[in-house]
Amino acid sequence: MHEFFRVAWIIVKKDLTVEVRSREILYTTLFFAISCVLVFAVAFVREGAALTEAGAGILWIAIAFAGTLALGRTFERERHTETLRALLLAPADRPAVYFGKLVGIVALLAATELILLPLVALLFQAPLLGRPLLMGLLMAAGTIGFCAVGTLFAAMLVRARSRDVLLPILLYPITIPVIIAGVRGTLALLEQVPNEALARFWIALLVFFDVVFVTLSLWTFEPLMTE
Amino acid sequence: MKAVHVAFVLLIALLVFGHEGFAQPQPPAGPPPQIEGFVPVDSLPPAEQLPAARLLIIAYAFVWVAIFFYVWSLWKRLGKVEGELHQLAKRTGANAR
Amino acid sequence: MRRMFLPALFVAAAMFAFAPVYVARAPFESTMGLVQKIFYFHFPSAILMLTSAIVSGVGSAWFLARKRPSADRLAFAAAELTVLFGLLTLVTGPLWARKAWGVWWQWDARLTMSLLLWMIFVAYLLLRKYGGPGSETLSAGLAVFGMANVPFIYVSVNVWRTIHPKTTVVPTLPVDMSAPLWFCFAAFALLYMTLLTARMRLEEQRSQLEQLYLEIED
Numbered sequence: 221m222h223e224f225f226r227v228a229w230i231i232v233k234k235d236l237t238v239e240v241r242s243r244e245i246l247y248t249t250l251f252f253a254i255s256c257v258l259v260f261a262v263a264f265v266r267e268g269a270a271l272t273e274a275g276a277g278i279l280w281i282a283i284a285f286a287g288t289l290a291l292g293r294t295f296e297r298e299r300h301t302e303t304l305r306a307l308l309l310a311p312a313d314r315p316a317v318y319f320g321k322l323v324g325i326v327a328l329l330a331a332t333e334l335i336l337l338p339l340v341a342l343l344f345q346a347p348l349l350g351r352p353l354l355m356g357l358l359m360a361a362g363t364i365g366f367c368a369v370g371t372l373f374a375a376m377l378v379r380a381r382s383r384d385v386l387l388p389i390l391l392y393p394i395t396i397p398v399i400i401a402g403v404r405g406t407l408a409l410l411e412q413v414p415n416e417a418l419a420r421f422w423i424a425l426l427v428f429f430d431v432v433f434v435t436l437s438l439w440t441f442e443p444l445m446t447e
Numbered sequence: 448m449k450a451v452h453v454a455f456v457l458l459i460a461l462l463v464f465g466h467e468g469f470a471q472p473q474p475p476a477g478p479p480p481q482i483e484g485f486v487p488v489d490s491l492p493p494a495e496q497l498p499a500a501r502l503l504i505i506a507y508a509f510v511w512v513a514i515f516f517y518v519w520s521l522w523k524r525l526g527k528v529e530g531e532l533h534q535l536a537k538r539t540g541a542n543a544r
Numbered sequence: 545m546r547r548m549f550l551p552a553l554f555v556a557a558a559m560f561a562f563a564p565v566y567v568a569r570a571p572f573e574s575t576m577g578l579v580q581k582i583f584y585f586h587f588p589s590a591i592l593m594l595t596s597a598i599v600s601g602v603g604s605a606w607f608l609a610r611k612r613p614s615a616d617r618l619a620f621a622a623a624e625l626t627v628l629f630g631l632l633t634l635v636t637g638p639l640w641a642r643k644a645w646g647v648w649w650q651w652d653a654r655l656t657m658s659l660l661l662w663m664i665f666v667a668y669l670l671l672r673k674y675g676g677p678g679s680e681t682l683s684a685g686l687a688v689f690g691m692a693n694v695p696f697i698y699v700s701v702n703v704w705r706t707i708h709p710k711t712t713v714v715p716t717l718p719v720d721m722s723a724p725l726w727f728c729f730a731a732f733a734l735l736y737m738t739l740l741t742a743r744m745r746l747e748e749q750r751s752q753l754e755q756l757y758l759e760i761e762d
Binding site for chain 3: 499500502503505506507509510511513514517518521524525528529531532535536538539
Binding site for chain 1: 609656657670671676690692
């Protein structure tokens, strides 16, 4: 058990070190997410102001799109430098490798969301920061669910043909329930009087999804990455 | 399934739906507006008299057509592969001699 | 099995031909009238879509665990049938809904998740076609997640307030409605088994062909 987390932590440190030096994926993901939000903000304007409820949906769409991009770029980098093969050849528990990559990508998306959330709140005049703790839990649970499946699929598609277009095709149908739960939870918190009970329900559902997806991914990572 | 098969099925579906009336404006989500009192079916405004029989026939027809299409597609694919296998067997048989 | 294919197909076709007669004799449902009879085809299609998703998931899990090609063939065949029966469900459903609910579609739990399940298996077929070598393993991973979806779909109507009828309806049908229903279900199930076997055979022949080509090249 200790070994599992030690290996995962080594991988997280490696990814963070590489990312901190170049910041390539962070900046490009962030910029893409912001562009996404801006496009939608312009599209959903009525009488000069953007719709508040649209903000909830746009936030999660931006996370999904930016997340897909980040996943693709992260594993493309691994493929390019042949480090994925090195990771798989290392005498490390495969699920631990998966978990390490997962934590790294969640951290990357979390950094993006830190900037995205206030931006969406501003552009859509949505009081997203009204209940910061619940909002934070919602975002965390949703991001983990999305990334759990995303990391698995991105890793397994590394050696496939047409991997760029196949990742969204495979990922979105499975993670749409996560996005739906995230949007519903956000909408609950955006009401005149934030509906905390409903938000908590959606958070609980997201946690359940997270547990199921992470467990399934841990089980299938090894056979999927083995040729 | 070959792309042309999928396109054919989708075309049929489109014709079916198009015929039923994409032109009609979508009613709002939720139950249709309540009609006060009892109104016999014949006196309802035409928009409410949706042709149930037509929907039913379209549904059953679609199921039959789709299944038939799939069986036909399977049959064709099987025929092609078995034809190739047969040819290959003949070639290797000829080479062996 | 091959010899059984044509007779089984004929039996299924005969059952399908008789089905409308049987369905026409069933009594009308009180609130929905004639259009409710779509139910006799919609319900079996839906159940078979869910079953096929599970079969594909189980086959995929077995393939991931043991790497047996027959497991992969089962998973592939079942995935294609999930798409077929899913298409039937997703077309007959809205045709019924247009009359019964007034709208073609509602974004409630069961409809949304059924659509997503269908899309997952369409993605499976796309992956098999365009993923290149090694896509058997990848699609197996996808199908396992698809299978995980199925229990959610089934219980969604009981847990969430939704416009779709609950699962308590079918067990409590009166005999003259449940008899034609189970007849249609038997017809569909027989058809499903026939198609599954035939589709698996196609995959088997294809891999045989590939083997032969490889041997020739040596």
